[in-house]
Each structure stands twice: as C-alpha cells, then as structure tokens.
Amino acid sequence: MTVYQATVSAPVNIACIKYWGKRDTKLILPTNSSLSVTLDQDHLRSTTTSRADPSFDKDRLWLNGNEEEIKDGGRLATCITELKRLRRELEKDPKQPKLSTFPVHICSRNNFPTAAGLASSASGFAALVSSLAALYELPASPSELSLIARQGSGSACRSLFGGFVAWEQGTSPDGLDSFAVEVAPREHWPDIHALICVVSDDKKDTSSTSGMQRTVATSPLLQHRIAHVVPARMAAISEAIRARDFDAFARITMQDSNQFHAVALDTDPPIFYMNDVSRAIIALVTEYNRVAVAQGGKLKAAYTYDAGPNAVIYAPKENIKEIVELIVRYFPQAEPFKDSFGLFGVAGVGEGKVVDGFNAAVAKKHAVGAVKGLIHTRVGDGPRKLGQEEALLGAEGLPKFVA
C-alpha cells in the first residue's frame, strides 16, 4: 500500500517593515505592505509531516505533541480546505489518486521553545501549507501558496520564501493580489546576521490579533502611517536590499519598528510590547551606532521588535562578535553563549574590548536573567522538503513524539 506523506520544514521571519492592521479579518488582508528577513532553519524552524489516508476517521493535527482541535471555519480548517481544493484541480486528471477525499493527519513541531516568546505561527502555518502542498504534489509557486498561508496567519505568507520577502498588501477584496514575493534571495546578501535577545517579561501581552484591530479602530496616527509612511519605506528598503546598503536598511528597520510601537501606544487603551529591558537594548544599539557614525562610519546594527519585548538585532556578520560582547556586558547570561558561527573559540564570550568612545552610562548592568538567552542566526532559505527519516508521524499515522 502506498503511503501518501510529506515532511517539510519552514523558517521564522522577522519583519523590518511591520504588518499591523487588517482591512479584512477573515481573509487576513493587511492595511499595509510589509517586508521581512527569513531566518536560517538551521537554527529556528517549524517541521510538519502531513499524511493522507482513507483509513483515517477525520482530519487531525498535533502541535508540539498536543492534539489541537481543527475548528470548522477556523484558520487551520481554511488552510486545509484550500489545499484540498487545489488538489481536486489536479485530480481532474484521472491518473491522480483522490487524495483530496482522504482525511489528513498533520503533525508539527517547533525546534524552539514556546517560552522563547518567538512567534511560531508564521513558521508553523508556512510548514503546514508547504507540507500539504508537497503531499498533494501541487504545482503551486511559493507566491500562490503564500495566499493560503496568509489565511492561517498573516505573516506566515512571508515564510514561503527565503531571503528578503515582501508581502504586497494588494487591493482586491478577494485577496488574490495579497501575497508574498521575493525581494532578493539569501544568496544576494548572505552577510546579514541576526542576534535574537530573548527578554524576560512578567506582563501578559495583548495578542497581536486583537491588538492590531484595536489600533485600526482607535489610533488617529495609523492611517497616516498606512497612507504616507509605509509605501515610501517599502520602496526605500527594497532598494537598500538590492544595493546591499546596510546603513539605509538599518535606519529604515529601526524607524519602522519604533513607528509600529508608536501606533500601538497611540491605541486606546494603549498597547505596550517593549519593556525597560527592550528600551535598554535600544539605548545600547543607538549608542553603538552613534559611536560608529561619529567616527566617520555607518550604522553597524539595527534593532527591531515585534509584538513582545524580544529584540532582534540585524547586523553584518563582522559586527556580531562586538554586539554579543556588548549585550552580554549589560545582560549577563546564565548559560554560555551558543556560538553557532564559531566567533569566540573555546574561551567563550569574554569581556572583550569596549568599543572606543562608547558611553557606558546609556544603560545599567542588569541582573542575570533580564535577557534570558541569545540566539545567533542569519538570513536563511525558504521551506525545505525533508526525507522520510525526519517524519514526525509513525507507521500508524500517529505522532512519533508526544508531549
């Protein structure tokens, strides 16, 4: 008996031009275009195995070992239904097995802890859509699949590509022109690295789904951002990426992170995602850049913050060692730095050399745990098809691993 099964991994992406606001909450159509960097799946990924089998009772899904309900009309059901619909198109060819009529089992896992506070919905929905597309042998392009992933979680559409990815907002009410496109592949600018600073927080965040619609409903500044700021920034950062101009890339990235948090704060009641530790990291990066510019150079690092307190610092690879030393100096780590790229050798992160001219007083030294961990990664590729040995479903079509 043939086993119809596919396993795919998909990457996390972190936006430089932020998505914040839907014009259609059911189709997940955004109020503005956005642009992100796809991070390397060697470090952060969601992996999903999908299997279609006529012996299954119904569609089922497991996430990190726990079964999740697939609610009728919910986001998971929408994605599965859409992919089955595309499969049915293929099945007009009578030689194709009728996989669209079989229930599916879907098993997904993230290789990073939920506690890290990294949004897993983007990589998760990208992996789900990609694994079903592989199972169904769909001839769809990444942009076509991004239309479906978008309906699972807006920013998931950008995880269908590696490199530098734009989500074009589109104008059509049916959403058919609201999809992801590649601005540049990772090979165009592989030098872009990322340091994720996982920040501890004792505050319950406003979910991005409810938060962004409160901003749409109440922020007087959001409409100006949508109409007048984002279009120019999308064009400028795309050009910066094409020109590999880190200075421009960094400036726009930081400005747009701040403006996203500004419109969150302009919401009624206001929404705060950054905390005092986030602010301290901004102060460190700002001072690090100030020194570089004062010495006749250009910006050396760019921070960006999503709907939470974690910082992602983008920088050319050559600056990451300095940046890690800087962060660790102010935010001592409980665990040794995981040196994925061999920057430090066996001695690990030492005190290092303070950057000449750096004003140490821009932040205070924090207690261990204020920054819970550091993850060094870089720009990465798009979804990867994996072999049978990486499948998450066992012979019976049930998860190999349970929580």
Add this chain to the structure above:
Amino acid sequence: MTVYQATVSAPVNIACIKYWGKRDTKLILPTNSSLSVTLDQDHLRSTTTSRADPSFDKDRLWLNGNEEEIKDGGRLATCITELKRLRRELEKDPKQPKLSTFPVHICSRNNFPTAAGLASSASGFAALVSSLAALYELPASPSELSLIARQGSGSACRSLFGGFVAWEQGTSPDGLDSFAVEVAPREHWPDIHALICVVSDDKKDTSSTSGMQRTVATSPLLQHRIAHVVPARMAAISEAIRARDFDAFARITMQDSNQFHAVALDTDPPIFYMNDVSRAIIALVTEYNRVAVAQGGKLKAAYTYDAGPNAVIYAPKENIKEIVELIVRYFPQAEPFKDSFGLFGVAGVGEGKVVDGFNAAVAKKHAVGAVKGLIHTRVGDGPRKLGQEEALLGAEGLPKFVA
C-alpha cells in the same frame, strides 16, 4: 527710602493636550496648541521676590538658594528685558519712578524638591514674570504677561491663569498671537483633583527642549498630529470642560498623553519617557476605568505623563480615595500618605476595599520605592501676590535663605 519689591507665587500646570514641538525655537512658538489644568498652590508652587534698587550693581537671580547666571540673550534675560520694556512705557508718565533703569535682584524658590521630577520651569518663569510685573505695577493682563513667560519656558505661559488654560499656538511670526487664555476658572469645576505619582527612574531623560526638536525633525507622525489631531482635541476637551463632562475630559487626556509619547517613540533615535512603573500605573487606571464602564458607569480617572516617568492622575474628588488605595496596594509607600484633604482619617491609607470585578493581575505588586511618593492636589488658582512677610529677599536685597 522706598523699597521697590514684590513677591508672587505661581502654580504648576499639567497639560491634558500636550505641547511638543516648536516652530520658532527663539521665540518659543509651538507647532500646536495645548491645554492644561493649573494645580493648587497650596501644595505646589514657585515663589519669587523681585526688587529694583539703584544701588544694585547688576541684575542677579537666585534659584533655590543658588545664584544662577543671567546670560545675555538667554531666556532669563529675555523675560527681564521685556518686562523692563513694558515698565518704560509707564515711565512716559513723569510721576512714575524710573524703576526700569535700576538693576533687579530676583530670588525664587520651589516648595517641592527638584528630585520629585516635576517640571519647575513653568511655575518658575510664571512667578518670575508675575513678580516683576507686580514690582513694576504693569497694567498687563495675564494673557499679555503669558507672551513674556512663554519666552522663558513655553508651558510657563499656561501658569499665568488658574483653572483650565489653553495656549493658543497663533500663526504670527512675531508670536504676538501665541499666548494663554482661560478656558474656565477653577470655580467652574473645582471637583477636579489630581494625584501625582512620583516614579523612580535610573535613566537620564532626554531634555524636553532637545527632544521635541528631534521629534519635529524626524517623526513622520508628528505632522499628522499637528494638522489633524490636536485641533479637534482642543475643541473637544474645551467643550468637555465647559460641560464638566469628566468622561470626555478623561478620554481625551489619556489619548493625548499616549499620542505625545507615541510621537516621541516615532523620533529617530526614539525617545522614551515612561518606564515599566509608568506602564503599570496605566494598566491600573485602565482596569479601574474598565470596571466602571462594564458596570454601566463612566470613566473615573485619567492618567497623563509629561517628559518623564511620573504619572498625574486626574479624577473627581470622590474617586481619589479609591485611587490612592489602588496605587498604594501595588506600590507600597515608605512614608505615610500626606492626606491633604482628610480622606482617610487618623488610621491612614489601609488596604481598603478592592473595587469589585477588578482584575488584580493587570500589574504586579512592586517593591517599596518604585513610586517614591504621592501628592494629592486639585485644580488651583493663578499667580498670587504675597505680603512682605513672605518675601525671599532680606533687608540688603540678598536672599534670606541660602542652599
């Protein structure tokens, strides 16, 4: 020999519609109108004594016991020069002594510690201008004097009136139409009380003078605020004050505080004035209001934050007891609450009754000192002329008190 001397006190004001941005930095002409509540001088005030004497060598000024230099062309010199100019007009009447030709000694003192983080420049310049105007027996109205105080410190112009005060931005390049006007006197709505929460901060703030011009230069959102948001809010909050509509007053006050901090955050590099304690107080007031509205009522309190982490909470007097109990529950105080209005009796602030339905998890209980102190005050009157017994200059024309 006649002693020419006058002593005046002037109040602090806290804006509901925030002043942030100058279109002329020398004349201190703002990019938008603003509106404030004048606080009661019984609790917070600057007191200034001015004396003119032909025996003095030169103009001199003491602030809180320390002599300050009166720099040529600086803000202090500008105010003194303008008031001498008005005096000279009077001296066209030959019966008037030629006080404008005498050097002045000016001695000023705040009754609140600088460490409280309350902006003293508004009350300080209002007291300076008022005391010289009294010394010179100028027939100028408060609005006319506000033109001069504005050139000392923009927001000082609003401390020339009690009650509810607008600073009309004006359009004239010479600034002659940029002055303060009374929206309503304190007697119109004496029920507006204020609780100032003095928040500890270990961060050096960006000065408001440099910060606001960085916002003007770099924030894409500021222009939208100036052109489209503030004019409507000025009209709406003035109407709310006239109608004594606390619900509308509170909503606009909180929205405008948040928008001011939003444009600060939209600045490059970003400016942060609120910290995690400020955010926690916002969460408490938001939840307190949410419960009131959920129970069919209206907003009961409004927070507002200037260029620092301190909260000012405006509320009708009847709510202040609950609000103090709420704040003290989350922010235990080292010192007993100074119960200016006798809300608590001899027992002091107890645990009190938790507001029914209040979600205690919106903030965590902080350590003693996170909120360093609480000041309970209310809407107050304008500058007061004081008697000789309150003069700060002694017989020799030198300060009675030194630092």
